[in-house]
Amino acid sequence: MTRRFCARCGKRSERLIGALCRECYLEHEVSVELPKRLRGYVCRECKAVLKQGRWERSGSPEEAVEEAGFAAVSQGLRVRGLSRPEVGIAFIEARRSSPRDYLTKYRLEVKGSAGGERVELSQEVEVRVRLSLCESCQRRASRYYEAVLQIRGHAPLTERERKELSELVRREVEARRGEDRAFISSLEERREGIDFYIGSAKLAKQIASLLVAKYGGTLKTSTKLVGMDESGKSVLRYTYAYRLPRVKRGDVVKLGERVCQVLRLSRGSVSLLDLATRRSFSLPEKQLARAEILAGEEDAIKGMVTEVVRGRVQVLEFKDYKTFYFDIPLPLRVGDEVRLLKIGRSAYLLATHLEE
Ligand SMILES: [Zn+2]
Numbered sequence: 001m002t003r004r005f006c007a008r009c010g011k012r013s014e015r016l017i018g019a020l021c022r023e024c025y026l027e028h029e030v031s032v033e034l035p036k037r038l039r040g041y042v043c044r045e046c047k048a049v050l051k052q053g054r055w056e057r058s059g060s061p062e063e064a065v066e067e068a069g070f071a072a073v074s075q076g077l078r079v080r081g082l083s084r085p086e087v088g089i090a091f092i093e094a095r096r097s098s099p100r101d102y103l104t105k106y107r108l109e110v111k112g113s114a115g116g117e118r119v120e121l122s123q124e125v126e127v128r129v130r131l132s133l134c135e136s137c138q139r140r141a142s143r144y145y146e147a148v149l150q151i152r153g154h155a156p157l158t159e160r161e162r163k164e165l166s167e168l169v170r171r172e173v174e175a176r177r178g179e180d181r182a183f184i185s186s187l188e189e190r191r192e193g194i195d196f197y198i199g200s201a202k203l204a205k206q207i208a209s210l211l212v213a214k215y216g217g218t219l220k221t222s223t224k225l226v227g228m229d230e231s232g233k234s235v236l237r238y239t240y241a242y243r244l245p246r247v248k249r250g251d252v253v254k255l256g257e258r259v260c261q262v263l264r265l266s267r268g269s270v271s272l273l274d275l276a277t278r279r280s281f282s283l284p285e286k287q288l289a290r291a292e293i294l295a296g297e298e299d300a301i302k303g304m305v306t307e308v309v310r311g312r313v314q315v316l317e318f319k320d321y322k323t324f325y326f327d328i329p330l331p332l333r334v335g336d337e338v339r340l341l342k343i344g345r346s347a348y349l350l351a352t353h354l355e356e
């Protein structure tokens, strides 16, 4: 029988790995290698995390710090001396070590095999995670913009329109927080409308299309060459000039002899409800260019259905507490809330919940 010895420590062993006993092999041949300086990066503004040279969106600030350390460990890690190594990285803790840094700790669990034997190693690592600025936030800080989104009306925008439109634009930008250049660099309130200077031309275009889909109206795009970048590619600046339609949702207009209410506007088309026949129909937006606008949603008076007898509906309005009768073929019920519009001596029942 052949006796076997470890070539390093001389210990007698029947199961050598290469020429070494298990202990010597683990001590001298197996190692978990990590770069000396492990660093993770989190954007202090948008909490994006740097992963393999790219800034990626993350969750809460805590999650971002944890992820940044994790990315640094998993990118730098090399296991030597084991076949089929499996590495588990578990987060232990993160604490603020300076105004700009966190010190994070992870536990590495490495499993693999050497010479047919299962081997498991475990060790703790520390990663410094630095708060910095991602490219997108750097651009924002320098007031960079690729596009101007101009919002205009047919008349100067009302306060209500300004508020609604600004909120919509901000909401859309906020929803993409952490995406490249998704920010408003600046905003100019003008008499005729609002100009938004937006970091990403793609995002500006998406918002402009959303405005058209939601409110109708028109969009004109123009581009201007503003220079060259370092690689000689031309740098363009985009202008998305959006104009609200002349009529808006809820407006009551006169088309010939018909009094109609605007139900919806979308991509150049207007859905209307004839307030006498209660039939709805659509027209191209252009055909309303000269229609008389009788009233807007804000002129409506609230009321309630108080009686329904054979297609005749009695409505009590809540302003002067007068009653009105309408002969309309709608299955309304007593107690239904409705809205009325009084023009001169006529009253109109606006689109009900059954018609909107
Ligand atoms: Zn040995």
Ligand SMILES: [Zn+2]
Pocket (backbone or CB within 6 Å): 043, 044, 045, 046, 047, 048, 133, 134, 135, 136, 137, 138
């Ligand atoms: Zn950022």
